[in-house]
Amino acid sequence: xxxxxxxxxxxxxxxxxxxxxxxxxxxxxxxxxxxxxxxxxxxxxxxxxxxxxxxxxxxxxxxxxxxxxxxxxxxxxxxxxxxxxxxxxxxxxxxxxxxxxxxxxxxxxxxxxxxxxxxxxxxxxxxxxxxxxxxxxxxxxxxxxxxxxxxxxxxxxxxxxxxxxxxxxxxxxxxxxxxxxxxxxxxxxxxxxxxxxxxxxxxxxxxxxxxxxxxxxxxxxxxxxxxxxxxx
Amino acid sequence: xxxxxxxxxxxxxxxxxxxxxxxxxxxxxxxxxxxxxxxxxxxxxxxxxxxxxxxxxxxxxxxxxxxxxxxxxxxxxxxxxxxxxxxxxxxxxxxxxxxxxxxxxxxxxxxxxxxxxxxxxxxxxxxxxxxxxxxxxxxxxxxxxxxxxxxxxxxxxxxxxxxxxxxxxxxxxxxxxxxxxxxxxxxxxxxxxxxxxxxxxxxxxxxxxxxxxxxxxxxxxxxxxxxxxxxx
DNA sequence: CCTACCGATCGGTAGG
DNA sequence: CCTACCGATCGGTAGG
Numbered sequence: 001x002x003x004x005x006x007x008x009x010x011x012x013x014x015x016x017x018x019x020x021x022x023x024x025x026x027x028x029x030x031x032x033x034x035x036x037x038x039x040x041x042x043x044x045x046x047x048x049x050x051x052x053x054x055x056x057x058x059x060x061x062x063x064x065x066x067x068x069x070x071x072x073x074x075x076x077x078x079x080x081x082x083x084x085x086x087x088x089x090x091x092x093x094x095x096x097x098x099x100x101x102x103x104x105x106x107x108x109x110x111x112x113x114x115x116x117x118x119x120x121x122x123x124x125x126x127x128x129x130x131x132x133x134x135x136x137x138x139x140x141x142x143x144x145x146x147x148x149x150x151x152x153x154x155x156x157x158x159x160x161x162x163x164x165x166x167x168x169x170x171x172x173x174x175x176x177x178x179x180x181x182x183x184x185x186x187x188x189x190x191x192x193x194x195x196x197x198x199x200x201x202x203x204x205x206x207x208x209x210x211x212x213x214x215x216x217x218x219x220x221x222x223x224x225x226x227x228x229x230x231x232x
Numbered sequence: 233x234x235x236x237x238x239x240x241x242x243x244x245x246x247x248x249x250x251x252x253x254x255x256x257x258x259x260x261x262x263x264x265x266x267x268x269x270x271x272x273x274x275x276x277x278x279x280x281x282x283x284x285x286x287x288x289x290x291x292x293x294x295x296x297x298x299x300x301x302x303x304x305x306x307x308x309x310x311x312x313x314x315x316x317x318x319x320x321x322x323x324x325x326x327x328x329x330x331x332x333x334x335x336x337x338x339x340x341x342x343x344x345x346x347x348x349x350x351x352x353x354x355x356x357x358x359x360x361x362x363x364x365x366x367x368x369x370x371x372x373x374x375x376x377x378x379x380x381x382x383x384x385x386x387x388x389x390x391x392x393x394x395x396x397x398x399x400x401x402x403x404x405x406x407x408x409x410x411x412x413x414x415x416x417x418x419x420x421x422x423x424x425x426x427x428x429x430x431x432x433x434x435x436x437x438x439x440x441x442x443x444x445x446x447x448x449x450x451x452x453x454x455x456x457x458x459x460x461x462x463x464x
Numbered sequence: 465c466c467t468a469c470c471g472a473t474c475g476g477t478a479g480g
Numbered sequence: 481c482c483t484a485c486c487g488a489t490c491g492g493t494a495g496g
Binding site for chain 1: 477478479480
């Protein structure tokens with residue numbers, strides 16, 4: 001936790017620097033310095049949290065590149081500009097870091113998908129809009145946290161990890177599940193099989209997606225159209 | 233390699249046992265004994281190779297249960313009834329063991345899928361028959377090697393491993409790819425998107441498949457039917 | 465010299 | 481946040 005650092009910074013900002021001990025001032029200076037160094041080269045200037053908010057992004061990048069098991073805490077620390085043991089100052093374990101990322105990521109995309117669906121003019125349109133956002137979030141230059149979250153939907157091995165993100169995942173997928181349940185189908189259609197096919201096929205798009213090819217919107221529309229009207 | 237053992241066994245089988253030296257006979261007996269012990273409790277009586285042919289099955293089980301990284305050579309050795317170091321007598325590395333399994337597995341299912349497709353009465357029927365075998369091979373009580381091979385089609389992380397099985401995988405998936413290319417479609421259909429959707433959805437079935445639910449045949453037919461004629 | 469292993473240990477790295 | 485480490489386990493290899 002960074003309570004101490006925040007308290008120090010609040011004191012400094014309020015112009016009461018003269019109340020700080022020499023040791024406190026030294027800690028503060030170092031924190032602000034490394035803080036600025038950290039933000040160099042990153043996209044946004046999220047001015048609060050410092051490394052606490054940078055570590056999940058860094059970790060998400062690496063988890064998405066190499067997988068959970070082959071990413072070491074040393075890898076994460078190194079890319080974040082920290083020494084190996086220091087990551088544990090912010091996160092109690094590698095698993096906690098992973099879960100924090102997914103809680104955040106699933107909440108974010110869930111809100112985005114929900115909002116997109118509500119703009120639809122009919123059930124089919126809503127589904128296409130939702131899937132466009134769903135697919136768009138896991139490819140291209142989406143934020144690392146959302147990309148990793150999307151990729152984790154396709155995680156097949158590592159049951160322990162799967163089970164732990166399951167609650168967040170389920171809350172998210174229920175949004176899309178509901179949209180499929182709302183579709184007007186022929187009576188002999190298997191709604192369950194439709195859901196499994198469409199959702200799993202969507203979750204896999206990031207594997208074959210290439211920038212410059214079909215856009216997430218085109219992919220979403222194409223898949224829904226195929227399943228709606230058939231190809232024969 | 234077991235060339236010496238095979239040579240001895242060939243001599244023994246040909247009824248020329250009296251030509252064997254005492255030492256040779258002792259080696260042969262020991263080989264046959266441990267061989268029989270190994271085969272106890274396993275399905276088939278593949279009578280050559282001994283542990284060399286049992287290790288891939290054992291390893292495939294573990295790789296399918298826990299994933300490549302979380303399966304140690306000690307785990308594999310332990311389940312096969314060997315001491316940790318002894319696996320290296322048969323396979324130079326964990327990776328070589330993994331690749332051997334996949335070469336064998338993909339060759340086997342490729343032949344099965346091809347044979348099934350050739351019994352079809354029309355392109356759609358051939359595709360359903362092929363996918364039935366494809367899905368059936370990765371679920372239920374299929375041999376561990378085939379099950380792992382099927383699961384590996386859904387591997388998303390661990391790029392190094394993916395790249396190394398890619399040639400076998402491609403040869404296999406090309407069979408199904410060709411069946412999809414042979415389908416008579418409406419002219420405005422996107423054959424590539426159909427292939428990606430259908431193949432990826434199939435490769436995912438083992439995740440939600442449950443014994444006692446839909447059979448592989450019903451799943452294959454259901455998915456193809458949906459994409460052929462639509463659900464609306 | 466070979467085979468089919470064994471008991472013990474190697475250099476490194478994991479999460480903490 | 482760093483320095484200095486730990487208990488354990490990893491894939492792989494030594495001599496016999």
